[in-house]
Amino acid sequence: MATAVDPERVCFLLRLKPDRIDDYLAAHQTVWPEMLDALRAAGYRNYSLFVRPDDGLVVGYFETDDVEATNAAMARADVNERWQSTMAEYFESGHPDRSLQRLTEYFHLATAPEQTAPSEKTDKKVP
Numbered sequence: 279m280a281t282a283v284d285p286e287r288v289c290f291l292l293r294l295k296p297d298r299i300d301d302y303l304a305a306h307q308t309v310w311p312e313m314l315d316a317l318r319a320a321g322y323r324n325y326s327l328f329v330r331p332d333d334g335l336v337v338g339y340f341e342t343d344d345v346e347a348t349n350a351a352m353a354r355a356d357v358n359e360r361w362q363s364t365m366a367e368y369f370e371s372g373h374p375d376r377s378l379q380r381l382t383e384y385f386h387l388a389t390a391p392e393q394t395a396p397s398e399k400t401d402k403k404v405p
Contacts, residue, residue: 285323285341287386290378293370294334302368303329312357320351334370338378 294302306327317325325340342348352358352375362373371377 284389285343286345287383288338288340288342288345289381289383290338291381292336292338292374292378294329294336294368295370296334298368299329299331299334302365305365305368310357310361313361316352316355316357320355321348 321342321344323341326338328337328339329335330337358375362375365374366372369377
């Protein structure tokens with residue numbers, strides 16, 4: 279569980295059906311107001327979705343104080359089941375909330391040590 283100063287950062291992957299990418303993006307131009315309200319009430323903050331249009335890879339990111347409580351609140355929201363059922367037709371694995379692959383965070387600039395070991399001189403670019 280994160281603190282108010284240090285929220286839990288959640289990043290995840292999903293895969294769209296290649297022939298449904300444009301339809302999925304269009305559906306997100308008019309997200310239901312009650313779904314937006316449910317996300318906010320459940321504790322989602324700084325929620326973003328990104329897509330790689332050439333193959334349908336979706337990357338999602340949000341911050342919350344407690345991801346388990348946030349997920350439980352969304353599971354209880356009737357609008358979430360309706361939204362997920364509507365979105366399922368766009369995804370290779372059906373319901374996106376049941377098939378997302380959470381990524382492990384391994385670096386965060388805000389929590390990196392102030393002083394690190396001196397860098398080696400190199401011609402290689404740092405990603």
